[in-house]
Amino acid sequence: MKQELSKNKDVWAGVMFIAIGAAAMFIARDYRFGSALQMGPGYFPRILGGILILFGVAITAVGLKNSEKIAGRISLRAVIVLPLSLILFGYLMSHVSLLPALVAVIWGAAAAGRQFKLLEVSLLTVLLITLAVVVFVWGLRLPYPLIKGF
Amino acid sequence: MELFHNLIFGFSIAFSLQNLLYCFIGVLVGTLIGVLPGIGPLATIAMLLPVTYGIPPVAALIMVAGIYYGAMYGGSTTSILVNLPGETASVITCVDGYQMARQGRAGAALAIAALGSFFAGTVCTLIIAMFGPPLANMALKFSSVEYFSLMLMGLVTAAVLAQGSMLKSLAMTVLGLLLGIVGTDVAIGVKRFTFGFSELADGINFVTIAVGVFALTEIICNLGDPEETAVFTSEVGSLYPSRQELKQSIFPIIRGTSLGAFLGVLPGTTPAIAAFSSYMLEKKLAKDPSRFGNGAIEGVAGPEAANNADAQCKFIPMLTLGIPASGVMALMLGALMMQGITPGPTIMTQKPDLFWGLIASMWIGNLMLVVLNLPLLGIWVRLLKVPYRILFPAIMMFAAIGVYSTDNSAFDVYLAALFGILGLAWRMLGCSPIPMMLGFVLGPMLEENLRRALQVSEGDPLVFLARPISCAFIIVTVLVLILMMLPAIRKRHDDIAN
Numbered sequence: 075m076k077q078e079l080s081k082n083k084d085v086w087a088g089v090m091f092i093a094i095g096a097a098a099m100f101i102a103r104d105y106r107f108g109s110a111l112q113m114g115p116g117y118f119p120r121i122l123g124g125i126l127i128l129f130g131v132a133i134t135a136v137g138l139k140n141s142e143k144i145a146g147r148i149s150l151r152a153v154i155v156l157p158l159s160l161i162l163f164g165y166l167m168s169h170v171s172l173l174p175a176l177v178a179v180i181w182g183a184a185a186a187g188r189q190f191k192l193l194e195v196s197l198l199t200v201l202l203i204t205l206a207v208v209v210f211v212w213g214l215r216l217p218y219p220l221i222k223g224f
Numbered sequence: 225m226e227l228f229h230n231l232i233f234g235f236s237i238a239f240s241l242q243n244l245l246y247c248f249i250g251v252l253v254g255t256l257i258g259v260l261p262g263i264g265p266l267a268t269i270a271m272l273l274p275v276t277y278g279i280p281p282v283a284a285l286i287m288v289a290g291i292y293y294g295a296m297y298g299g300s301t302t303s304i305l306v307n308l309p310g311e312t313a314s315v316i317t318c319v320d321g322y323q324m325a326r327q328g329r330a331g332a333a334l335a336i337a338a339l340g341s342f343f344a345g346t347v348c349t350l351i352i353a354m355f356g357p358p359l360a361n362m363a364l365k366f367s368s369v370e371y372f373s374l375m376l377m378g379l380v381t382a383a384v385l386a387q388g389s390m391l392k393s394l395a396m397t398v399l400g401l402l403l404g405i406v407g408t409d410v411a412i413g414v415k416r417f418t419f420g421f422s423e424l425a426d427g428i429n430f431v432t433i434a435v436g437v438f439a440l441t442e443i444i445c446n447l448g449d450p451e452e453t454a455v456f457t458s459e460v461g462s463l464y465p466s467r468q469e470l471k472q473s474i475f476p477i478i479r480g481t482s483l484g485a486f487l488g489v490l491p492g493t494t495p496a497i498a499a500f501s502s503y504m505l506e507k508k509l510a511k512d513p514s515r516f517g518n519g520a521i522e523g524v525a526g527p528e529a530a531n532n533a534d535a536q537c538k539f540i541p542m543l544t545l546g547i548p549a550s551g552v553m554a555l556m557l558g559a560l561m562m563q564g565i566t567p568g569p570t571i572m573t574q575k576p577d578l579f580w581g582l583i584a585s586m587w588i589g590n591l592m593l594v595v596l597n598l599p600l601l602g603i604w605v606r607l608l609k610v611p612y613r614i615l616f617p618a619i620m621m622f623a624a625i626g627v628y629s630t631d632n633s634a635f636d637v638y639l640a641a642l643f644g645i646l647g648l649a650w651r652m653l654g655c656s657p658i659p660m661m662l663g664f665v666l667g668p669m670l671e672e673n674l675r676r677a678l679q680v681s682e683g684d685p686l687v688f689l690a691r692p693i694s695c696a697f698i699i700v701t702v703l704v705l706i707l708m709m710l711p712a713i714r715k716r717h718d719d720i721a722n
Contacts, residue, residue, distance in 0.1 A: 087653040111683030115414040118671045129395035152447035157641035163624045164637030183620035
């Protein structure tokens with residue numbers, strides 16, 4: 075029974091909504107509620123949070139009735155590496171310059187896949203970087219330094 | 225005739241060199257992503273939106289629209305030739321289209337798909353031109369009370385008609401509303417839900433969410449599935465359908481167009497749903513239903529017309545009322561707002577060049593697509609040979625640049641990564657991100673209208689029922705909710721949507 079619950083799609087979804095709704099209401103507790111005539115900043119968020127909790131409860135109830143399993147295979151590698159490569163891109167863009175950032179995101183993305191052929195990825199990187207520079211820096215004149223200082 | 229003058233005006237705008245160029249780029253990119261599986265119009269438009277900031281709004285809208293309906297054309301090409309739908313909307317075309325290809329009639333299928341889509345495109349251009357202005361005129365008389373009820377109706381209808389569990393879609397809508405509220409409250413100036421991040425003072429950038437949830441999540445999911453290989457058919461055969469095939473296609477095309485146009489105006493339906501519904505309709509009306517699944521031309525003609533009609537008519541609520549009827553429309557709404565334009569009934573009076581230029585260019589785009597697709601077939605098919613492992617780093621790169629360039633902010637990129645993971649969680653839990661997107665885009669406006677409506681009514685919530693138009697919207701909302709809960713209709717809807 076416990077095993078089933080831990081994979082129950084609707085129960086998890088419902089619990090998630092309850093949590094988010096509760097969090098919203100909690101954070102909004104400091105915002106003035108006001109009245110219907112003069113809605114304060116907390117009016118809408120708290121009502122929405124409450125509605126979300128209600129939906130969450132309903133969904134959880136549905137989940138307890140029928141048990142639909144969470145399905146689908148997920149590549150753990152993709153889940154970790156892909157967002158990381160994006161984060162790395164953001165960091166390098168803001169602290170260094172465009173080229174390292176592009177290398178990071180292209181290599182990082184490729185690394186998240188199942189096949190990683192060094193030559194292929196390197197060629198692809200060169201190609202994509204050229205494309206990006208032509209389209210974005212020369213074409214659209216985005217003001218990004220290619221290498222630090224340029 | 226005013227309609228005539230307006231259309232001429234629109235064409236004069238659409239035929240400018242710049243707008244023609246952007247139309248061409250749009251339909252080309254659209255066909256490209258329509259052909260390639262693993263990337264769809266939603267993700268593409270999200271990524272390219274920042275690019276549109278630098279170009280004039282008319283050109284931007286024209287290009288983005290081109291991408292949208294271009295993808296409908298591209299998707300059918302691969303469905304027919306290779307049994308691989310490049311686009312969800314083209315899935316149903318695979319059934320009979322591919323069979324026709326195997327019987328050596330691929331050319332006819334492709335031609336009918338293109339012609340059916342073009343017919344739908346032309347008719348819908350006229351529909352928008354005819355019904356847009358009266359609709360907008362009606363909406364000009366709306367006050368915040370009617371707007372609130374209208375938006376509520378739009379959001380609820382979209383959630384209810386969307387794929388998947390109705391409860392979850394409604395919950396996602398509320399979540400979207402909450403996400404839309406993040407930032408500084410316009411009326412009072414209080415920072416809400418910003419967790420101390422100054423970058424969030426202006427709210428979450430919608431490109432950030434869109435790219436995260438639609439592009440990043442999609443790639444993560446695709447990397448989990450084993451790679452499919454395309455099955456190629458040999459000959460395309462003659463591009464000319466036989467007289468009989470033409471005759472058989474006329475009514476399905478007309479029916480498909482009507483069905484698609486009707487569904488197009490409804491929030492929440494997608495071109496895929498329109499295509500599928502058309503298929504079911506044709507099968508039901510056919511004299512010999514057993515032909516379906518074995519290469520019945522009606523199974524290609526109807527759905528193709530329907531998906532194009534739906535895609536184009538989705539613009540109507542957005543342009544005339546400011547209500548996005550789908551995820552893509554929500555993005556376009558966001559794009560317009562970024563350019564300082566508030567979509568809604570005032571567009572027609574304040575920026576008529578935008579409205580009529582867009583409409584005229586939609587027809588031109590359809591024309592370009594018919595001319596483009598058929599000769600360039602070979603190229604599109606060859607593109608399918610590009611393995612996904614080469615494609616997705618490119619998508620990641622465009623996505624990354626797109627998000628960063630919106631505000632030159634690394635924070636946005638970090639957020640996008642977060643939303644990519646969240647999007648994955650939502651997908652695994654069966655929660656559709658599209659209602660969330662709609663809620664996100666409309667959230668601040670919904671609250672604003674609620675606030676004003678309550679001020680006007682001096683705190684009386686019954687004002688929404690007191691005013692007739694608003695009352696009508698509320699009644700429709702409740703009706704839709706009740707109808708969807710009835711088991712019989714629920715089942716039909718679930719069958720079609722899933």
